[in-house]
Each structure stands twice: as C-alpha cells, then as structure tokens.
Amino acid sequence: MHKKVAVIGSGFSGISASAYLGKMGYEVHVFEKHDQPGGRARQFKTDSGFTFDMGPSWYWMPDIIENFFNDFGYKSKDFYELVALNPQFEMIFADAKLNVPQSYEELKNVFESLEKGSAKKLDAFMLDAKYKYQVGMQEFVNKPSINWLEYVSPKIAKSALKLDLLSNFRDFVAKYFKNKKLQVLMEFPVIFLGASPKNIPALYSLMNYGGYALGTFYPQGGFYQLVLAMKKIAEENGVKFHFNQNVTEIKVENKRATAIKVNNTELFFDYIVGSSDYHHTETLLEKKYRNYTESYWSSKTFAPSCLIYYIGINQKIPKLKHHTLFFENELDNHIDTIYTNKKWPEKPLFYVCCPSKTDPNVAPKENENLFFLMPLAIGLNDTEETREKYFNLMISRLENLTKVSDLKSKIIYKKSYCVSDFISDYNAYGGNAYGLANTLKQTAVLKPKIINKKVKNLYYTGQLTVPGPGVPPSIISGKIVANQIYKQK
Incomplete structure (x- = not known):
C-alpha cells in the first residue's frame, strides 16, 4: 500500500514537492484554500478581457526552471512558448534612461558608454558571477541544510573564498564600477532578497549572471503557464x-x-508537507510541537511586502517597454524605509510591467495591461487612501515617461493588492511577499529547518526555508523536501 502525503498549499514549492513525491510512488494530495493553484503566482481574468498574473513577472534563471521539466522527461517548450525580451528592461533615472539589451555584447557597449573600461570589468564581474552561479545553484541550493556537515566537501572548501560569503554586495560591486547608474543597475537584482546591498553577501552576484547574462524571458500566456505546466506534470504522476x-x-x-x-473534516496521512507560509503552518500545530516561537519570527529579517496595482488601459502606450524600473529617486532612502525605518517611502522607487507589449492575449486589442509594483516594509497599515496616494504618484511618473497625458481617465480596470491582502490570502507573516531575507545570518543552516524537530513526519517547504525567496529556489525547495521524505522511508 502506498504511503499517503498531504501537501498544504499549491504554490511553486508545493506543486514541485507533490510532483517529485508522486514520481517516487507516494499517494499525494494537495490542499489549496483558493479555487486555483499557484499561490502568489495565481492569475485572474476580468469581464473586460484582461488577464493578470498576480505575482511573479520576472522569468530569470531559465536553466534552473528547465531542470524541473527535465527531471520528468519534458522541456518547458512542451508546455509554453518562452520569449526572450529585448530589451530585458528599461531603467529610468532622474536624468537618463538605460536599456538593458538581450545581447551580452550590446550590454558591454552600454556599460562602456557610461564608464570607460567598464566593458572589460563587466566581463570579469560576470566570470566571477558565473562561477558563483554554478557552485551556488548546483552545490549549495540543493542541500536540506539540516546541519553544517552537509557543507563539508573538498569542492565547497576549495570554493569558499571565491564565493565571497563574508564580503557585502555593495562593496563588491564598487570594486568593479564607479559610475552610480551602473552600481544601481547591478544592485537592483538583490533588493528583493530581503536587505540592503550592503547587508547581502557578495555571493549573490550570481543573481546578475542568472538575470543579465542568461536573459530575461516571458512565457506566452503569462507566468501562470509555468504553474499550469507543473500542475499537469504532478497530475501525470498521480497527484490529486x-x-x-x-x-x-x-x-x-x-x-x-x-x-x-x-x-472541519479529519483526513489521515503518513507524511505532511507545509508549503503554506512557514509561520502559518506552525500555527496549525499545538504550541509544544512548533519549531519556533513568536519571538523567533519577530526577530527575523523578512524580504519586502509590496503595493501592487493591476490596471487595464483602453489605449496603447507607445513608449513603454515590457519591464520598466522607475529609479529616479535615491535607492538607499527607499531601502531604509523597508528594512530600517519600516514606513511608507517619501520618494518611492517602483516597477511597471506591461505584458501586452509581448503577449497580445492578455489585453483586448489596442489596450494595455499594466502591473505596478512598489516594494514595502512588512506590517504596514495599508488603507485604501494610502494605496491611492501612491498609485497617483506612480501613474504621474509613468505619464512623464511616456508623454501620454491623463492616463487615469483611460483606466477601464483597476485593482489594488497590498500588505493586508498578502495576510488574508496567503497567511503571510507581516504580509511578506517574498519570504525570508537572504542575509548572511539567515543563510543555509541558519534558515528555518525543513524538518519539524519534534514531529517526525512533518516537513516545511517554500520561500521561508531553504534555499530562499524566488521562483527557482521555491521549485528547488519542493524537490529538497521530497528527497528528504524519500530518504526517511
């Protein structure tokens, strides 16, 4: 008789864990509080013809995502068309615009135009980042991180110094580039890891390689196509x-x-995997069986929450790219409001995604689909009045960029999503959107454990445990837990 596994939650880590466990021969049941899979990566459609991805919109580290499909004898192209974006994104400064091209050779030209000699320095930076990416994404991230002995190996020991675990990301970038715009461009990918670049290990230059060197992509039909593809694979392996x-x-x-x-119905299982928010999964247990106390969670550093707006516009916006980063204001000031002062920013940075530039099916003809995202501290009070105040700031800056006046009058669909929604929809601690920060003190063995130390057959997966926040790490997290259960059988 097959052992039965319950997976709580159907985000990327939950679907991943269920697919691998199904392949291993377990009878797997996934329980989801919503009416569709995906967790933060859900999708919704409007009566007016718009299709909105609710969460992730940056398809980075395509090779790591591809590994999931390969494990089941597939390729991503068996399920959806992946489009390489060119430019990958546009970054808006107070006095300039910077496009990041798909071609690495063209990217070197962009660097050289801003700082003489920086093209060669970018080569050196990316060579180092590639090494970290290969070691980090092959050696580090696949470990369950239950104890430090897992990291005792000749290869990791040999790699230790080159991985720059003890130096910070900001100083590391500054060794290569002096131009402020280039520094901000290189620091951008680590913002969502949960701390200022000055508090993130230089190891995470691997993000620059995983993004800028490997490219930025978009799955036609939206990021939700990845959810549907993974669900189909899980179901093919018997998952319910x-x-x-x-x-x-x-x-x-x-x-x-x-x-x-x-x-209100009791269902019996041999193993249980919590893919829901780790803190929330713990609240489903009596206190004596929990791994961590409330004071433990309150002492942790979380990656940001965010304010999101889903907007439908009844005309085309000619000068807008698929991804646009609005960085006209000082980066550190906004970062301090997220991690230090924990308040709403005075001069915010934000991001706009316009998938209708690439995918004609996510908006009616001659319309645009817009996704605004502004990173925030967790735990903020997000009244409708406050949300609207920041929306007005964001859309006015979009008008300045595109030279399209009175965009507000052209809105035919509008929906906001913020801290309180992350709490109510996902039971997210403090309304976090991206999980636990990847600071040095919260890396590897120092993250919340994937095993319950008091309950033998209870496991945790997702962005609050190893390997950390992001879509590829969450997919890997599910695989790690499945392997751990299989080892314990």
Missing part, C-alpha cells in the same frame, strides 16, 4: 489537487503527524 480546501489543524499523536483538519 483539492481546491477550496482550507487546512485549519495538524493533528499529532506520539510525536507523529497523523491527520489534517480540512473544512
């Missing part, structure tokens, strides 16, 4: 998905999780 099924309790007997309570 149960939607509108809210798990409210994990039952424990004799230090073993025996059952979950779903919509």
Whole structure:
C-alpha cells in the first residue's frame, strides 16, 4: 500500500514537492484554500478581457526552471512558448534612461558608454558571477541544510573564498564600477532578497549572471503557464489537487503527524508537507510541537511586502517597454524605509510591467495591461487612501515617461493588492511577499529547518526555508523536501 502525503498549499514549492513525491510512488494530495493553484503566482481574468498574473513577472534563471521539466522527461517548450525580451528592461533615472539589451555584447557597449573600461570589468564581474552561479545553484541550493556537515566537501572548501560569503554586495560591486547608474543597475537584482546591498553577501552576484547574462524571458500566456505546466506534470504522476480546501489543524499523536483538519473534516496521512507560509503552518500545530516561537519570527529579517496595482488601459502606450524600473529617486532612502525605518517611502522607487507589449492575449486589442509594483516594509497599515496616494504618484511618473497625458481617465480596470491582502490570502507573516531575507545570518543552516524537530513526519517547504525567496529556489525547495521524505522511508 502506498504511503499517503498531504501537501498544504499549491504554490511553486508545493506543486514541485507533490510532483517529485508522486514520481517516487507516494499517494499525494494537495490542499489549496483558493479555487486555483499557484499561490502568489495565481492569475485572474476580468469581464473586460484582461488577464493578470498576480505575482511573479520576472522569468530569470531559465536553466534552473528547465531542470524541473527535465527531471520528468519534458522541456518547458512542451508546455509554453518562452520569449526572450529585448530589451530585458528599461531603467529610468532622474536624468537618463538605460536599456538593458538581450545581447551580452550590446550590454558591454552600454556599460562602456557610461564608464570607460567598464566593458572589460563587466566581463570579469560576470566570470566571477558565473562561477558563483554554478557552485551556488548546483552545490549549495540543493542541500536540506539540516546541519553544517552537509557543507563539508573538498569542492565547497576549495570554493569558499571565491564565493565571497563574508564580503557585502555593495562593496563588491564598487570594486568593479564607479559610475552610480551602473552600481544601481547591478544592485537592483538583490533588493528583493530581503536587505540592503550592503547587508547581502557578495555571493549573490550570481543573481546578475542568472538575470543579465542568461536573459530575461516571458512565457506566452503569462507566468501562470509555468504553474499550469507543473500542475499537469504532478497530475501525470498521480497527484490529486483539492481546491477550496482550507487546512485549519495538524493533528499529532506520539510525536507523529497523523491527520489534517480540512473544512472541519479529519483526513489521515503518513507524511505532511507545509508549503503554506512557514509561520502559518506552525500555527496549525499545538504550541509544544512548533519549531519556533513568536519571538523567533519577530526577530527575523523578512524580504519586502509590496503595493501592487493591476490596471487595464483602453489605449496603447507607445513608449513603454515590457519591464520598466522607475529609479529616479535615491535607492538607499527607499531601502531604509523597508528594512530600517519600516514606513511608507517619501520618494518611492517602483516597477511597471506591461505584458501586452509581448503577449497580445492578455489585453483586448489596442489596450494595455499594466502591473505596478512598489516594494514595502512588512506590517504596514495599508488603507485604501494610502494605496491611492501612491498609485497617483506612480501613474504621474509613468505619464512623464511616456508623454501620454491623463492616463487615469483611460483606466477601464483597476485593482489594488497590498500588505493586508498578502495576510488574508496567503497567511503571510507581516504580509511578506517574498519570504525570508537572504542575509548572511539567515543563510543555509541558519534558515528555518525543513524538518519539524519534534514531529517526525512533518516537513516545511517554500520561500521561508531553504534555499530562499524566488521562483527557482521555491521549485528547488519542493524537490529538497521530497528527497528528504524519500530518504526517511
């Protein structure tokens, strides 16, 4: 008789864990409180003809995502068309615009135009970043990080100094580039890892390689196509998905999780995987069985929450790119409001995605689909009045860029999403959007454990445990947990 596994939540880590466990021969059931899979990567459609991805919009590290498909004998192209974006994105400064081209050779020309000699320095930076990417994404991220002995190997020991674990990202970038715009461009990818670049290990230059060198992509039909593809693979491996099924309790007997309570019904399983927010999964247990206390969570550094707007516009916006970063204001001032002062920013930075530039099916003909995102501190009070204040700031800066006047009058669909929504929809601690920060003190073994130390058959996966925030790491997290269960059988 097959062992039964319950997976709580159907975000990327939950679907990944379920697919691998199904392939290993387990009877797997995924319980999702919403009416569709994907978690933060859900999608919704409007009566007016718009299709909005609710969360992730940067398809980076395509090779890591491809590894998931390869593990099941597939390629991503078996499920969706992946389009390489050119430019990858546009970055707006107070006095200039900077386009990041798809071609690496063209990117070197952009660097050289801003700082003489920086093209060769970019080569050196990327060579170093590639090494970190290969070691980090092959050696580090696939470890369960239960204890430090996992990291005792000749290869990792040999790599230790080259990985720059003890130097900070800001100083590392400054060694290569003096131009302020180039420094900001190189620092941008680590902002969502959960700390200022001056507090993130230089190891994470691997993000620059995974983005700028490997390219930025878009799956036609939206990021949700990745969710649907992964779900299909899981189902092909026998996984059963149960939607509108809210798990409210994990039952424990004799230090073993025996059952979950779903919509007031007890269901019995041999193993339980919490792919929901780690802190929330713990609240489903009696306090004596939890790995961590409330004071533990309050002491942690979280990656940002954010203010999001989903906007439908009834005309084309000619000068807008697929991805646009509005960095006219000082980066550190905004970062300090997220991680130090924890307040709404006075002069915010933000990002606009316009997928209708690449995909004609996400908006009616001659219309545009816009996604605004402004990173914020967790735990903020987000009244509708405050949300609207910042929306007005963002859309006015979009008008300045595109020279399209009175964009507000052209809005035919508008929906906001912020801290309180992350809490109500995902039970996200403090309304976090991206999980736990990848600071040095919260890396590898220092992250919340994937195993429950008091309950033998309870596991955790997702962006609050190893390897960390982001879509590729979440997919890997599911695989790590599946392998850990398989080892314990």
